[in-house]
Amino acid sequence: MILEAKHINKFFQEPETHQVLKDVSISISEGELVSVYGESGSGKSTLLYVLSTLDTDFQGDLKIQNQEIKQLPSAGLTSFRNKHIGFVYQFHYLLPEFNVLQNVMLPAMKLAQKSKEEIKKDAISLLGEVGMGAYTKRPSYQLSGGQQQRVAIARALINNPSLIIADEPTGNLDQKNSDLIFDLLKEITASKNKSVVIATHNSKIYSNSHRAIEMIDGFIRL
Amino acid sequence: MSKHVFNKTNLFIALQYLSARKKQSFLATIGVLIGVTTFIVMINFMTGVNDFLDDAVFNGSPDIIVSAQAKENATKKSFSIAINTIENTGKIDSVLRKNQNVQSFAHQVISPAILISDTRQFPGSINGVFAAQESKMVDLERRLVQGEGFQSLSKENNILLGISLANRLQVSTGDHINMILPNGKNIQLKVSGIFSFGITTIDNVRTYVSANVLQNLLGENDIVTNVHIKLKNRDDVSLKTDVITVIDGVSTEDWKDSNKTIVIGNKVRDILTWSVSFALLLVAGFGIYNILNITVIHKRKDIAVLKTIGYSSNDIIFIFLIQSIIIGIIGAILGGVLGYAISYLISTTPLDTSDFIIVDTYPINFKFSYYILGFWFGVLTTIFSGYFPSKKASKVDPVTIIRGI
Ligand SMILES: Nc1ncnc2c1ncn2[C@@H]1O[C@H](COP(=O)(O)OP(=O)(O)OP(=O)(O)O)[C@@H](O)[C@H]1O
Ligand SMILES: [Mg+2]
Numbered sequence: 001m002i003l004e005a006k007h008i009n010k011f012f013q014e015p016e017t018h019q020v021l022k023d024v025s026i027s028i029s030e031g032e033l034v035s036v037y038g039e040s041g042s043g044k045s046t047l048l049y050v051l052s053t054l055d056t057d058f059q060g061d062l063k064i065q066n067q068e069i070k071q072l073p074s075a076g077l078t079s080f081r082n083k084h085i086g087f088v089y090q091f092h093y094l095l096p097e098f099n100v101l102q103n104v105m106l107p108a109m110k111l112a113q114k115s116k117e118e119i120k121k122d123a124i125s126l127l128g129e130v131g132m133g134a135y136t137k138r139p140s141y142q143l144s145g146g147q148q149q150r151v152a153i154a155r156a157l158i159n160n161p162s163l164i165i166a167d168e169p170t171g172n173l174d175q176k177n178s179d180l181i182f183d184l185l186k187e188i189t190a191s192k193n194k195s196v197v198i199a200t201h202n203s204k205i206y207s208n209s210h211r212a213i214e215m216i217d218g219f220i221r222l
Numbered sequence: 223m224s225k226h227v228f229n230k231t232n233l234f235i236a237l238q239y240l241s242a243r244k245k246q247s248f249l250a251t252i253g254v255l256i257g258v259t260t261f262i263v264m265i266n267f268m269t270g271v272n273d274f275l276d277d278a279v280f281n282g283s284p285d286i287i288v289s290a291q292a293k294e295n296a297t298k299k300s301f302s303i304a305i306n307t308i309e310n311t312g313k314i315d316s317v318l319r320k321n322q323n324v325q326s327f328a329h330q331v332i333s334p335a336i337l338i339s340d341t342r343q344f345p346g347s348i349n350g351v352f353a354a355q356e357s358k359m360v361d362l363e364r365r366l367v368q369g370e371g372f373q374s375l376s377k378e379n380n381i382l383l384g385i386s387l388a389n390r391l392q393v394s395t396g397d398h399i400n401m402i403l404p405n406g407k408n409i410q411l412k413v414s415g416i417f418s419f420g421i422t423t424i425d426n427v428r429t430y431v432s433a434n435v436l437q438n439l440l441g442e443n444d445i446v447t448n449v450h451i452k453l454k455n456r457d458d459v460s461l462k463t464d465v466i467t468v469i470d471g472v473s474t475e476d477w478k479d480s481n482k483t484i485v486i487g488n489k490v491r492d493i494l495t496w497s498v499s500f501a502l503l504l505v506a507g508f509g510i511y512n513i514l515n516i517t518v519i520h521k522r523k524d525i526a527v528l529k530t531i532g533y534s535s536n537d538i539i540f541i542f543l544i545q546s547i548i549i550g551i552i553g554a555i556l557g558g559v560l561g562y563a564i565s566y567l568i569s570t571t572p573l574d575t576s577d578f579i580i581v582d583t584y585p586i587n588f589k590f591s592y593y594i595l596g597f598w599f600g601v602l603t604t605i606f607s608g609y610f611p612s613k614k615a616s617k618v619d620p621v622t623i624i625r626g627i
Contacts, residue, residue, distance in 0.1 A: 082532025097242040110230040
């Protein structure tokens, strides 16, 4: 198992205490592509933030790569995330001060397990795989939404993480681009045997996943 | 994995941010530069003036003056103006010899007199000195403009004049002047040396003759009117009161009493230097604080992304703090260079003799330690003003921000 979440409960205190995740248990095995769908406000993003270790304020057990997440100190958590989890957002946020290549290199430069030259080579080859090989020197803000999302996928993969978490990665794209991005994500993660969790409203995505989980008002329907 | 936040990657990110905001970074650097430059120029100039005055004043005048108090029945005899003399100089000498803080002392006979040259005349106060003693008190050689120093007094009837006084009397070395004492006696003296302390209050009035000359004219051998004392530690003036308690009929005055305006002037210059520099660096610091603060607010999303891709809170603090430190270091170095250049220009600027100081150019202090001080002053300002925005940046919660993107 890449990821095992057991009996996750999550409360928000504002405006008044309310429960957003209700006894959610989910496990994801190696190479599996799982999508989470459901109505707006049902708790998909909240679940993904918990699974990606960005939000540790929850009840229940979360194990990623056999590491008990709650046992990690906050600095250890940051580096754990750096090494094991790649994240893709709806708004494909690239850093505008850096060019395409630098954006992809940043997580690996933080990990600092390879030389800058090796990192550069990895980044260029990943950019080639997502079809952005011709844009390495471009400032990131000069790209279209779909192009930025490709770069974001390359960035999520640079440290060779076992788990990719994507919150509505196609939510901001038209149907054609949306299909292209999903196909890319699916192919590239399959070729590298990565596990992927995608939150989505797009029926094409959840009907083309290995497994689709529906969220209803904080519960998951089994 | 790198544990230290000071690493190439964080530095690279910081530099990238700095160069993405070239104009703001430039302005912030200019702010620090102005602060440090001002500090360097002011402290060079102000301490230059202070040291110059200290040197001139404290070299030209004793630290403590013991003088005779006016007596009821002063030895009038033929004097039309009473000269108060110190009775027991032997006792004073033994007190001074025993005191650890006394560096040297000298007897003087001081008398009012009128100096008359071929064209002019001026009333003044004449210092009758014992050349051997006085040369240990005042380094006149260094101050000589023309002629010889104290040693010329032991030979003939010679007189040494302050340069402004010599100019006013329109005499130079070798010329003769007449000196008339209050008792009507007079003597012709030869100008054997002209000196300048650089301070009008001294150069306008100071004259030296041999004590014997005055003693002869006053008709009293061996009389002494003043004892001048140089201290090892000038700040310890306890001797001033010690002497009065042991010796009757004398009064004492220390350098602070005699040079009140200069002592106050030095303080005012110090305060001015520090407060103006501090104010300017405060403005520069506030500028940096503002720029970084706005950047942090604008860049909340970027910070959130950096955090999700593995950058820790400490990395974020470093990335932002180092930006402000880089601005500080560059600004401080350039400020030091510019400060030196301006100080140098000032030090070579010819100066019209003022009422107070007589010098060719402005006195400037070129102490290396001021540059170190200015550098730290600038860098600490930026560290301080960069810290709070950086801390704020590190507190950005990625979940909250990403939800809002
Ligand atoms: N910081 C917060 N404080 C309080 N309530 C919150 C907070 N964040 C989210 N919620 C609430 O939690 C619930 C789940 O939100 P979440 O963003 O997970 O839904 P979602 O399924 O991702 O919706 P969408 O499809 O619109 O993205 C919502 O009712 C939302 O209002
Ligand atoms: Mg959502």
